[in-house]
Amino acid sequence: MIFRRERRLRTSLIFLLASTTLVTLAIVGTGILVVRLPQIVTANQTLVDRAAEETASRIEVFLKGLEERVALVAQTAYDVPDARVGSMLDAARGDAFEALYLVNKVGTVVAISVGNVSAKRSREMVGIDLSNSKLVRAVAEKKNVVWSDKFLSAVTGIVTIGVAIPIERFGGVVIAELPLATLLKISHIARGAEGLEFWIIDGHGEVVADTGLPSASGFNLRNNPVVKAGLAQNPVAERMTFKSREYQSAASFSRALGWLFVSRIPAGLENRRIRETVGLILIAFIASPLIGLILAPFWARGMTEALAPVIQRARMIASGAPPGAWPRGNVVEFNQLTSDLEAMSKSLQQRQLELRDLNEGLEARVEQRTQDLAIANDELTETLSTLNRAQGELVHSEKMAALGRLVAGVAHELNTPIGIGRMAVSTMRDAVFQLEKRMKTGLRKSDLTNTIEHLLSGSDMAEKNMIRAADLISSFKQVAVDRTTSNRRRFQLLEIVDEIILTLTPIIKQKSIRVDREIPKDIILESYPGDLGQVLTNLIDNAIKHGFDKRDNGVIRISAAPLSKNVIRLTISDDGHGMTKGVIDKIFDPFFTTKRGCGGTGLGMHVTYNAVVSILGGAITVSSTPDEGSVFQIDLPLIGPNRNIA
Amino acid sequence: MAIEEKNAQGGIHGRKIELLIRDDENSPEVAGKRVHELAALGVEAIIGPNVSSIAGGMLPAIVETSIVTISPTVSSLFFVGKDDPFFRMNSSTRQNAGAYAANHYAKGGRRVSAAFGIQNRLFTESWLKEFQTAFEALGGAVVATAPYDAKGADGYAAVVAPLLAVNPDAILLVSNGVDTAQIAQQFRKAGSNIKLIAAEWAASEQLIELGGKAVEGVTILQTYDRDSVVPAYTQFRDTYIGQFTNRPGYSSIASYDAAMVLFAALERSYAEKGLSLKEAIFAVVPVKGLQQDLTFDRFGDGARKKFFVTVKNGTFVGE
Ligand SMILES: Nc1ncnc2c1ncn2[C@@H]1O[C@H](COP(=O)(O)OP(=O)(O)OP(=O)(O)O)[C@@H](O)[C@H]1O
Ligand SMILES: [Mg+2]
Numbered sequence: 001m002i003f004r005r006e007r008r009l010r011t012s013l014i015f016l017l018a019s020t021t022l023v024t025l026a027i028v029g030t031g032i033l034v035v036r037l038p039q040i041v042t043a044n045q046t047l048v049d050r051a052a053e054e055t056a057s058r059i060e061v062f063l064k065g066l067e068e069r070v071a072l073v074a075q076t077a078y079d080v081p082d083a084r085v086g087s088m089l090d091a092a093r094g095d096a097f098e099a100l101y102l103v104n105k106v107g108t109v110v111a112i113s114v115g116n117v118s119a120k121r122s123r124e125m126v127g128i129d130l131s132n133s134k135l136v137r138a139v140a141e142k143k144n145v146v147w148s149d150k151f152l153s154a155v156t157g158i159v160t161i162g163v164a165i166p167i168e169r170f171g172g173v174v175i176a177e178l179p180l181a182t183l184l185k186i187s188h189i190a191r192g193a194e195g196l197e198f199w200i201i202d203g204h205g206e207v208v209a210d211t212g213l214p215s216a217s218g219f220n221l222r223n224n225p226v227v228k229a230g231l232a233q234n235p236v237a238e239r240m241t242f243k244s245r246e247y248q249s250a251a252s253f254s255r256a257l258g259w260l261f262v263s264r265i266p267a268g269l270e271n272r273r274i275r276e277t278v279g280l281i282l283i284a285f286i287a288s289p290l291i292g293l294i295l296a297p298f299w300a301r302g303m304t305e306a307l308a309p310v311i312q313r314a315r316m317i318a319s320g321a322p323p324g325a326w327p328r329g330n331v332v333e334f335n336q337l338t339s340d341l342e343a344m345s346k347s348l349q350q351r352q353l354e355l356r357d358l359n360e361g362l363e364a365r366v367e368q369r370t371q372d373l374a375i376a377n378d379e380l381t382e383t384l385s386t387l388n389r390a391q392g393e394l395v396h397s398e399k400m401a402a403l404g405r406l407v408a409g410v411a412h413e414l415n416t417p418i419g420i421g422r423m424a425v426s427t428m429r430d431a432v433f434q435l436e437k438r439m440k441t442g443l444r445k446s447d448l449t450n451t452i453e454h455l456l457s458g459s460d461m462a463e464k465n466m467i468r469a470a471d472l473i474s475s476f477k478q479v480a481v482d483r484t485t486s487n488r489r490r491f492q493l494l495e496i497v498d499e500i501i502l503t504l505t506p507i508i509k510q511k512s513i514r515v516d517r518e519i520p521k522d523i524i525l526e527s528y529p530g531d532l533g534q535v536l537t538n539l540i541d542n543a544i545k546h547g548f549d550k551r552d553n554g555v556i557r558i559s560a561a562p563l564s565k566n567v568i569r570l571t572i573s574d575d576g577h578g579m580t581k582g583v584i585d586k587i588f589d590p591f592f593t594t595k596r597g598c599g600g601t602g603l604g605m606h607v608t609y610n611a612v613v614s615i616l617g618g619a620i621t622v623s624s625t626p627d628e629g630s631v632f633q634i635d636l637p638l639i640g641p642n643r644n645i646a
Numbered sequence: 647m648a649i650e651e652k653n654a655q656g657g658i659h660g661r662k663i664e665l666l667i668r669d670d671e672n673s674p675e676v677a678g679k680r681v682h683e684l685a686a687l688g689v690e691a692i693i694g695p696n697v698s699s700i701a702g703g704m705l706p707a708i709v710e711t712s713i714v715t716i717s718p719t720v721s722s723l724f725f726v727g728k729d730d731p732f733f734r735m736n737s738s739t740r741q742n743a744g745a746y747a748a749n750h751y752a753k754g755g756r757r758v759s760a761a762f763g764i765q766n767r768l769f770t771e772s773w774l775k776e777f778q779t780a781f782e783a784l785g786g787a788v789v790a791t792a793p794y795d796a797k798g799a800d801g802y803a804a805v806v807a808p809l810l811a812v813n814p815d816a817i818l819l820v821s822n823g824v825d826t827a828q829i830a831q832q833f834r835k836a837g838s839n840i841k842l843i844a845a846e847w848a849a850s851e852q853l854i855e856l857g858g859k860a861v862e863g864v865t866i867l868q869t870y871d872r873d874s875v876v877p878a879y880t881q882f883r884d885t886y887i888g889q890f891t892n893r894p895g896y897s898s899i900a901s902y903d904a905a906m907v908l909f910a911a912l913e914r915s916y917a918e919k920g921l922s923l924k925e926a927i928f929a930v931v932p933v934k935g936l937q938q939d940l941t942f943d944r945f946g947d948g949a950r951k952k953f954f955v956t957v958k959n960g961t962f963v964g965e
Contacts, residue, residue: 128858
């Protein structure tokens with residue numbers, strides 16, 4: 001899920017302004033840097049190149065001037081009377097030199113002019129031996145003008161540079177010593193650009209002057225790559241590192257002096273121009289979004305002010321109030337939005353009206369439907385009660401049918417004893433007729449005993465069968481009473497079961513069906529035998545009709561056993577076809593039958609259920625496995641519930 | 647040079663050594679200030695100074711900031727026997743001056759006149775006093791002494807004449823190389839051929855360059871052997887010449903040695919937590935130097951080997 005941060009228009013505008021300026025600046029700034037920085041670097045390089053050259057030539061020119069002055073002394077020194085040599089040297093020295101002196105060919109100072117030293121001291125210096133002085137030696141060797149490297153002056157005891165010019169005629173040397181500060185001063189003049197510094201480096205790599213340092217306390221730069229290359233008069237690198245800072249550098253070697261002039265200017269951010277350029281861009285980078293931040297709220301206010309009335313109208317529409325006149329500003333998009341909103345509001349209003357109409361119509365229709373439904377409901381209720389009535393009637397007729405079956409059974413049962421009785425009586429009558437015939441023809445004693453024998457057996461048979469018929473009638477009478485009165489009474493379970501089996505004999509006999517019963521004699525119930533009989537009848541009837549359908553034989557087992565002190569379990573099972581689950585689930589439903597149209601009404605098990613549950617106060621369960629048979633279990637209280645006879 | 651070499655080897659425990667150079671402007675006060683500045687920058691140790699008077703100016707600051715300072719050359723007795731963060735590589739004035747006295751006495755010298763520079767008076771005076779004590783103990787005598795000011799207006803004549811007047815068998819010059827060269831020039835200019843002895847402080851190439859013939863025959867003590875063929879030394883010497891074009895002087899050698907001691911100690915103090923740099927120095931000595939083993943007594947006072955040389959034909963020649 002993507003969360004979208006909500007922002008105010010004002011914030012968005014500020015963002016927009018700030019980011020626009022920043023991105024623009026980033027691009028422009030980078031562009032400037034990419035173009036400008038190399039330009040600066042090139043310009044700086046030109047600067048240092050020129051500065052090195054310029055300083056070199058400036059100092060060369062300056063020193064050449066001094067050199068000429070010394071050369072003049074060298075030319076004239078021995079022509080001047082000894083007494084005036086000192087003052088000549090003084091004059092020649094002026095302010096330009098620290099010391100100016102004549103050394104003879106064995107290296108002894110013969111005349112001297114020294115600045116900043118007492119006359120006494122300077123006089124003492126005459127006669128000292130300088131034969132080991134590097135400068136004196138160098139001149140003796142080269143027989144030419146020599147500009148010294150930095151050296152420790154024998155006469156002043158300070159570090160200095162000097163020029164030595166041989167006096168050809170006499171083998172002596174004129175030496176002039178120059179304070180280092182002089183060189184520094186000249187170099188300073190050439191400095192110009194900020195950060196531009198110079199080194200004047202002697203042939204040994206010693207720094208003679210460094211404009212970057214206040215005091216000229218020297219150090220050696222022989223190993224600096226630029227200096228090394230410069231002193232070897234090779235082209236030098238444009239970059240160097242000194243004291244871990246980067247510089248752009250150039251070097252110019254003076255052949256006349258044997259010195260190297262190195263100019264350097266800080267490179268990268270250390271350089272002022274680069275720093276300024278970068279700084280300016282940075283300032284712009286920081287300042288412009290700031291300006292944007294300051295300006296943006298005003299812009300934003302203008303925008304939101306233009307929008308506010310539109311928003312207000314929109315709110316009014318939302319809350320259902322009439323929006324009134326729509327404002328128009330000077331932003332095309334806002335005006336468009338406004339007119340769109342206006343159009344929308346109008347169409348909304350119209351639709352609302354339509355909806356209201358529609359709504360009203362709907363209400364009327366709903367009422368109509370409700371009425372229709374009420375009528376249908378009434379009708380249905382009536383139908384239902386009719387149906388209920390019909391069901392009741394059907395149940396009743398079922399009972400009647402059962403009674404009918406009962407009567408048929410009784411008739412059938414009575415038929416035999418009465419038939420036998422009739423036969424016995426007619427046999428007796430035949431015997432009496434025979435006797436009457438004999439009496440006419442001659443009655444013999446054997447005839448008489450034969451007849452008596454016939455009569456005795458006949459009357460015996462008749463009597464027995466009459467008794468049997470009477471027994472049957474009385475037991476049927478009981479069944480019939482039970483069926484029709486439904487009174488609670490005490491009875492022996494076995495007896496009732498036997499009676500029912502008896503009444504069902506006709507249908508049992510139709511097929512070779514065995515009925516096994518296993519009922520203890522001592523189970524005595526105080527309940528409703530008629531209803532129990534009905535239950536048994538229905539179960540046995542179903543077993544034969546459905547379980548043994550299209551079969552000629554089968555076993556029905558009826559058993560009973562006490563389940564607890566007050567409850568017995570009566571089990572009726574058959575080894576018939578059994579039932580599927582679908583049948584079992586609906587077996588107690590009224591009108592459920594698998595024999596519709598073939599004599600089944602589907603009320604048998606419904607009636608049975610009602611009888612067991614609501615009359616006998618028991619429970620009935622069924623279990624069955626297709627092709628193996630069905631088992632009905634009926635749990636009955638020994639004493640049935642009181643029944644309010646309506 | 648020592649630092650460059652060490653950093654080239656990867657520094658100390660990976661840390662590069664940074665060298666900050668401060669100019670004492672030859673002023674004890676400035677030098678003291680510089681110590682505080684360096685302390686503020688967080689430096690771990692100072693190598694220097696080379697001069698006793700400057701060391702005197704630095705000492706209070708050194709004690710206060712307890713920055714370990716190793717002076718390659720300072721020898722003044724003023725610093726001897728003090729338990730402070732100030733270490734000296736050099737032998738003390740007493741040891742050196744004593745050696746001078748013994749050397750001269752052994753050559754038969756009995757009467758010595760002495761000139762001492764006033765620029766580094768703390769050193770020169772004490773040196774002379776030590777010499778006098780030792781020389782007199784042997785049976786010799788310092789017959790005249792005279793201070794001189796190399797920058798002063800008075801000439802050297804005022805010094806030269808009185809010292810020669812008392813008929814000494816040698817003149818002892820106690821000052822730096824330049825001053826010694828200049829005053830030697832004055833003795834020769836005065837026409838004297840007297841034996842000159844220069845205090846070890848003057849033992850530099852400048853003495854010869856500026857002294858010329860005037861310093862021929864000057865006897866001087868060097869704290870290193872110019873002609874040593876120990877590989878460590880010759881290698882150092884050659885590198886030095888390659889870099890600076892002239893031979894290393896005794897202060898360069900001692901400075902290099904001081905750096906060696908310092909690096910060894912820094913290494914130890916980084917490795918061993920809780921060990922101060924000062925303790926580390928005592929823990930690492932003796933350290934192999936260029937020509938000798940470097941060690942300190944419990945006050946941080948070292949000692950150098952001593953070689954007496956004479957200037958002959960513009961070079962120092964061993965005696
Ligand atoms: N013992 C049984 N074996 C197999 N099927 C049975 C058995 N008892 C009941 N049935 C099934 O249960 C159905 C419902 O029985 P019920 O007695 O309620 O109706 P019926 O016997 O079909 O019709 P009637 O109203 O004539 O009794 C039967 O149609 C039959 O399919
Ligand atoms: Mg049935």
